[in-house]
Amino acid sequence: MARLTALAGAFAALTAASAQAEPIEFFQLDATPYDESVPAPEDVLGFGVGDRPVRHDQMVAYLTQLAEISDRITVETIGYSHEGRPILFFTVTSPENHARIEEIREAHLASLAPGAEADPDAPAVIWLNYGVHGAESAGMDAAIPTLYHYAAAEGLEVEADLRESVILITAIFNPDGHSRRVNHVETYGATVPVTDPDHEQHNLWTTARTNHYWFDLNRQWLLQTQPESQAWLTQWHRWKPMVSADFHEMGTESTFYFHPGEPRRRNPLIPEQARELTQGIARHHIAFLDSEARLYTSEEGFDNFYVGKGSTYPQVNGSLGILFEIGAARGGLIESERGLVSHADNVRTHFRTSLTTVSGALAQHREIADYQREFFANSLQAGRNDAxxxxxxxxxxxxxxxxxxxxxxxxxxxxxxxxxxxxxxxxxxxxxxxxxxxxxxxxxxxxxxxxxxxxxxxxxxxxxxxxxxxxxxxxxxxxxxxxxxxxxxxxxxxVTAEPVVQPAPPVSSYGYVLRWSDYYAPRALYRLLDADIRVRVATEPATISTSEGRIDFGPGSVFVPLVGQDTGRDAIHAMVRDIAAEDGVAVYAVTSGSTASGTPDIGDSSGFRAVERPEVLVLIEDGLATYDAGEVWHQLDHRMHIPVTLRRKNDLSGLDWSRYTHMVIVGGGNTALPSSARERVEQWVREDGGVIIATRQAARMAERTFFDVEDEEEEDASDEPLARRNYSAMPVDDAEHVIGGAIFAGDLDTSHPIGFGYTDRFIPLHRNTTLTLARPDDDPFAVVVEYPEDPLLSGYASQRRLDEITGTPAVVARRLGRGSVILFADNPNFRATFRGSEKMFMNAIFFGNLIDRPRGDYQ
CATH class of the missing domain: 3.30.70 (Alpha-Beta Plaits)
Structure with a gap:
């Protein structure tokens, strides 16, 4: 009896948990018959869309089954996420089109060539992508009813749509973030749905939004540093679709948004005609939304300026990019000022506007095809005419x-x-x-x-x-x-991109030298140190005798002696040979320890100094910017193969401080170290020789914490009251003195250890903060990089901000007891794309304790 009671209780709980589930009829179109032999989502998943999160493996299994059953759908795996999850790419069209799909693709690309004739019978190529942000559940799950619809819907209308189009669907752009969201929602799920917005189940924004290394993949269309974006962009250019739809979620209190965007925030490289054609498609969304009296907005708020987003990138590549945003239901069902917002209803809205995207594109098929051909023809002609x-x-x-x-x-x-x-x-x-x-x-x-x-x-x-x-x-x-x-x-x-393979150095009887200017030199150096091979690093230029003659090497060059090693000479040669082949680092066989006159001999203890293997602690969360921390993690772990320890900023008790050589603190809204840890961290730097690397707001925090630098008070420009301004001008006026993610010039001291490996003093820096670092008044050598006159290279910054920044330090490196504190006003690892400033960060990792303190009187 007890067992029957328990089972009854479990059934009641399941029934309650499924109260928000919607049967497939909720998503099906009225008056459209559906093939009952095609399994609905609940037939395979065991629950309806909106009941609970659909795990990645469940979605893969169900959608793959649809492709196996339907002669309208094919599927292929186009890549894998960092965590090894497949990224699925679906081609949806009529069976007749599938039979000649490669011919259709090649003909479409050929039609974009200059002077090509339009084929009036060619199908429209339409791209739908779902799930670039892992926290935005409706943007992912909408792929389920969309693919089900095209597999099961019957009738002349859907058959005509499939005959007249090739629909390309990437079901989950961000499998790792998607899986993180599912885990979070299930962890805090309840028998009875909790609609309170403060419930932890609804708190899943940044960490679920991003991929494994905490990258926002919707910024990756341009930058292409992550495997997910590399996979989908390859397919995008294989097809060059006419229309690209991008489905997202936004704040719960928002309604529903679709492009075209704010007209004044259009990238000037995007033709105005693209906006007009997008408005034509928008009329189809409006017809559906009006039919159900739904709230929506368009042409407001969202810009089309940064070309690296999923809705803007297509527009500078001849396509119509369309952004969709819907007020998020977060954990599944949540309260808002406009009533309860449900995940199932959001999925349905994205599904239905997927269909209106197709119908809107087909209604203007010829006009869009002509526009795309003209776009590339005009681009080619503009290139020919460009001075x-x-x-x-x-x-x-x-x-x-x-x-x-x-x-x-x-x-x-x-x-x-x-x-x-x-x-x-x-x-x-x-x-x-x-x-x-x-x-x-x-x-x-x-x-x-x-x-x-x-x-x-x-x-x-x-x-x-x-x-x-x-x-x-x-x-x-x-x-x-x-x-x-x-x-x-x-x-x-x-040319095409090929891995750089340097020639293997001949066997040396004295040692080997590695060029530090090569991008993966830090990876090579860590490989040597991790194998317990002793190395010495040049602190100034040296002309070294090699098997290829005398060669000039810059500061940072790595010398691997043969004497004094616990590793045999054959093993050392094998390792430097692998470094040349696998890391693309130039390695030379040294023939003598005597260098050219005027440069230090290799045995000079100041000209060549020993470095130790770094043990890096990266602080995360508790007010630190997740994106910034992820970029550090990606740079060290994924690119340079240097293991890092990730630790919450406010949980530093119990650490074995003797283990770590470096601590990285990134910017954020609250960078202050907990009071209980400040004294221990300073002791670790002063007495144990630890190195702190701090970026953006954390750099200012480190100035105040370790060097007693006070914040500069804002000076009032005038004692007069502020002039009256119109309230409607607030958005523009508020932004007047922001720095809009711009690129600034820096003057780099290449003789400084943080400047090793650079060939000139000019260094571009990404900057998106207004903060400035103080110039140390007790060390004239501490400013590694300074902003010169007229530092703005690309992007927006007001003249006031330029005046404030000009002449201030961009990078400061100071000794603190036996250790060092290295401050970056900017983020040197921004989006894993600023490969120039990344080297300064890696120099801070390896050479932070090579910095000498001044001894003279410079007052």
Whole structure:
């Protein structure tokens, strides 16, 4: 009897938990028959959409089963997330189109070539992507009723839609964030749905929004540093769809939004006609939403400026990008001022506007096809007419960094050529064999301009995201526009990105030296240190005798002696050979410890100093920016293969401080260390020789905490009352003195350990804060990087902010007892894309304790 009672209780609990579930009829279209042999979601999942989160493996299984059953759907795995989850790509069209799908794809791409004739019978290519943000549940789960509909719906209308279109669906853009959200919702789930917005089940924004390394994948369309985005962008360019729809969630109190966006916040590279055609599609959304008396908005709030978002990137690539945002139900059912918001209803809205996207695109099929052809034809012609003609670029001493940029351009379908012969631009000579050329006369001209241009003037200074993304600056490349000096003769073979493999050094009887300017040199150095191989690092330039003759090496160059090692010579040679092949680092066999006159011999204890293996502690959460911390984690762990310990900022008790050599503190809203830990952290630096690396707001915190630097008080410009302003102008006026994610120039001391490996003093820096660092009054050598006059390179900053920043430190490195504190006013690892400033961060990791304190009287 007790067992029957328990089972009855469990059944009652299940019934209560399923109260919000919606049967498939909730999603089906009225008057549309559905094939009952196609399983509905609840037939396979065991619950209806909206009942509970659908795990990634469940979604994969169900949607894959639909593809196996239906002759309208095919599926392929196009990549894997960091955590190894598959990313599924579905092609939805009529069986007849499937039989010649590759022919359709190739014909569509051919139709975009200059002078190509339009095929009036060619199907429209439409892209629907779901789930780029893991916390936005409706944007993911909408793929379920959408694919079910196209598998099961019957009748002339759906058959015509499938015959006239090829619908491309990426079901889950962000499997790892999706899985994190599901775990959170289930962890705090209850038998009775809790609608209180303060319930922990509804608190799942940032950590579930991002991927494994806490990257916002909706910023990855342009930057392409994560495997998820690399997978989907490859498919996007394989097809170049006419329309791209991007489904999201926003704050619960919001209603429903769809593009076109705010008209004044349109990237000037996007044609006005794109907006007009998007308005035509929007009328189909409006017809559906009005039919159900739903609340919605359009043309407000959201911009189309940053080209790296899922709804803007298509618009600078010949497509119509459409953003959808709906007020989130968070855990599933939540209270709002407009009533209860349910996950199932949000999924239904996204599903129905997926269908109206298709119907709206088909209603303007010919106009959109003509627009897309004209876009690429106009782009090509603009490239031919552009006075610049081409861009040339190189990365002196770092072929890997140049190759990474080639790979980025290739991912955006931009043709890159080797430089066939030397060319001189503005007094600088670019060498064949070292530099690359991007000709502007190609269909991707608009995309090239969006990546290479430096824009510093804007119609309006309100930005949802960064305002400057000049990517050659982010990669710290030397680059220039080639105008009158251009001729076809400078174009060498078209190049594709290949891993850089350096030649293996011959066996040495003395030791080996590694060039520090190579991008993966920090990974190579850690590999050596982790194998307990002793190394010495050059602190100044040295001319070293090698098997290839005397070669000039810069500060930071790594010398691996053969003497005094516990590892055999054969094993050391095998390791440096692997470093050359796998890390792309140039390695040379040293023939003598005697260097050229005027440079330190290798045995000089000040000219070559020992470094130890870093043990890095990265603080997270408790007010620290998750994105910033994720970028540090990604840079150290994923790229440089350096293990890191992640620890909550407010939970530092019980640590074995003797284990760690470095602590990284990123910016955020609350960077203050807990009072219980401050004294111990300072002791760790002063007495144990620890190194603190602090960025953005944390840099200011470290100044105050460890060097008694006081905040500068804002000075009133005048004693007069503030002038009256119109309330309607507040959004624009508030943004007047922001720094809209811009790129600034820095003057870098390349002789400083934090500047090792750089070949010139110019360093581009990403900046999105207004804070400034103080100039140390007791150490004239502590400022590693300073903002020069006129520092703005690309993006928005008001003249007031430029005046405040000019001449202030961008990077400060100071000794504190036996340790060091290294402060970055900016984020050197911003979105894993500023590959130039990343090296300074890695130098702080390896060379932070090579910094000497001044001994002289400099007053």
């Amino acid at each position: 610049d003609r081409a861009f040339v670029f190189s990365a002196e001493g770092d072929p890997v960094r140049a190759g990474l940029f080639v790979d980025l351009l290739e991912r955006h379908d931009i043709r890159v050529n080797a430089l066939a012969r030397d060319v001189t631009v503005d007094g600088r000579t670019w060498r064949a064999g070292e530099a690359y050329v991007v000709e502007l006369a190609q269909p991707q001209y608009t995309m090239i301009r969006s990546m290479f241009d430096r824009i510093t003037e804007f119609e309006e200074n309100i930005f949802y995201d960064v305002s400057g993304w000049t990517l050659p600056l982010a990669y710290d490349l030397d680059y220039a526009a080639v105008g009158r000096g251009f001729s076809a003769a400078i174009l060498g073979d078209e």
